Amino acid sequence: MSFTDTAQVLHRLAGADFGAAMALVNSHNVATLLLRYSPDGLAPACLPDLLSGRTVACTALTEPDTGSDLAQLKTLASPSGDGWLLSGEKTWIINAAHADGVVVYAQTKAGAGVKGMAAFWVDAHAPGFERRPVSSSGAFNSMGLGGFVLNQVFCKPEQMVCPPGVAFADIMDGINRARTYVAAMCCGMVAQALATASAYGQQRQAFGKPLTQHQGWRWQLAQAATALKAGELLVADACARIDQGADVQAEAAQAKLYATSMAQTQLGELLHAMGAEGFLDRHPFLRHLAATHAAALADGSTAMLLERVAQNFRLKPGES
Numbered sequence: 001m002s003f004t005d006t007a008q009v010l011h012r013l014a015g016a017d018f019g020a021a022m023a024l025v026n027s028h029n030v031a032t033l034l035l036r037y038s039p040d041g042l043a044p045a046c047l048p049d050l051l052s053g054r055t056v057a058c059t060a061l062t063e064p065d066t067g068s069d070l071a072q073l074k075t076l077a078s079p080s081g082d083g084w085l086l087s088g089e090k091t092w093i094i095n096a097a098h099a100d101g102v103v104v105y106a107q108t109k110a111g112a113g114v115k116g117m118a119a120f121w122v123d124a125h126a127p128g129f130e131r132r133p134v135s136s137s138g139a140f141n142s143m144g145l146g147g148f149v150l151n152q153v154f155c156k157p158e159q160m161v162c163p164p165g166v167a168f169a170d171i172m173d174g175i176n177r178a179r180t181y182v183a184a185m186c187c188g189m190v191a192q193a194l195a196t197a198s199a200y201g202q203q204r205q206a207f208g209k210p211l212t213q214h215q216g217w218r219w220q221l222a223q224a225a226t227a228l229k230a231g232e233l234l235v236a237d238a239c240a241r242i243d244q245g246a247d248v249q250a251e252a253a254q255a256k257l258y259a260t261s262m263a264q265t266q267l268g269e270l271l272h273a274m275g276a277e278g279f280l281d282r283h284p285f286l287r288h289l290a291a292t293h294a295a296a297l298a299d300g301s302t303a304m305l306l307e308r309v310a311q312n313f314r315l316k317p318g319e320s
């Protein structure tokens with residue numbers, strides 16, 4: 001699939017449930033990583049089950065004390081015999097509640113920052129791997145959020161899927177794609193909410209006529225439709241650049257910045273347009289709203305993305 005098509009699939013899935021869509025794409029991202037870095041070893045062993053959904057995987061960077069500032073990761077990989085021993089703790093990981101395998105980012109040399117970071121494929125059933133629950137909003141149930149402790153978990157040399165020097169560069173490359181599809185997913189949630197509100201407004205009567213026949217009511221939907229269109233154009237631009245192999249750092253950051261805040265605003269407006277009906281469990285407005293706030297943190301928080309965009313506008317010395 002082109003990246004444009006992938007983003008459209010995720011847009012559609014997120015309209016039903018952002019968490020389930022994230023769970024699926026995060027597992028498949030691991031499949032892609034194994035194929036790229038271990039095409040003859042881990043890929044043939046793991047991909048058939050990952051792609052069929054018989055097994056589930058996740059990517060673990062975040063730790064209890066470290067989120068945005070990845071250089072401070074404390075999970076340590078120490079050489080042991082011909083392999084590595086991993087110790088540390090990860091949290092807020094999609095799929096970690098039930099994953100069979102985890103790509104764990106760990107520091108191989110204390111104090112080396114992102115240059116010392118490596119990625120390991122860890123069997124979640126290995127001795128020393130202990131799951132920890134993350135008790136959060138029920139709106140995130142379908143994400144399988146969880147954490148785990150690594151207590152001297154042994155990894156063979158071939159389980160180091162990305163060595164130091166490669167791991168961080170690979171994350172930065174992959175994160176532009178993730179930012180773009182998260183933006184697409186935010187648009188998908190707004191598109192779904194807009195369709196629901198529009199259909200509801202045609203049948204719900206107030207003051208002797210359907211809601212859609214009240215100008216003030218339908219203007220709310222017009223505002224949402226216009227903001228959604230802007231978000232979708234930013235997503236389409238970033239997707240096209242990815243498909244062309246062009247640099248997409250600023251475009252992906254802008255698409256996610258705009259789409260997350262647009263979705264936070266417009267889902268609130270559309271919920272209001274539904275009246276009390278919008279709070280019923282059969283509608284996803286509240287679930288979607290919580291998801292847009294999660295989307296603004298995962299794969300680079302809003303602050304990180306603003307800094308990314310700001311770097312593009314820095315003046316060079318001597319310029320005015």
Ligand SMILES: Cc1cc2nc3c(=O)[nH]c(=O)nc-3n(C[C@H](O)[C@H](O)[C@H](O)COP(=O)(O)OP(=O)(O)OC[C@H]3O[C@@H](n4cnc5c(N)ncnc54)[C@H](O)[C@@H]3O)c2cc1C
Nearest residue numbers: 059060061062066067068092093094294297298299301303
């Ligand atoms: C639903 C959900 C799913 C997630 N899934 C995963 C996953 O699968 N794998 C994984 O590894 N992680 C995952 N995460 C973690 C996510 O990547 C982190 O939440 C994110 O990196 C931010 O880290 P933090 O929450 O520790 O916030 P912090 O880094 O502690 O930041 C707190 C706040 O301060 C702001 N901030 C930080 N630094 C600065 C700065 N320099 N200037 C201004 N503001 C700043 C941040 O934007 C944020 O608003 C998930 C999170 C959520 C909510």
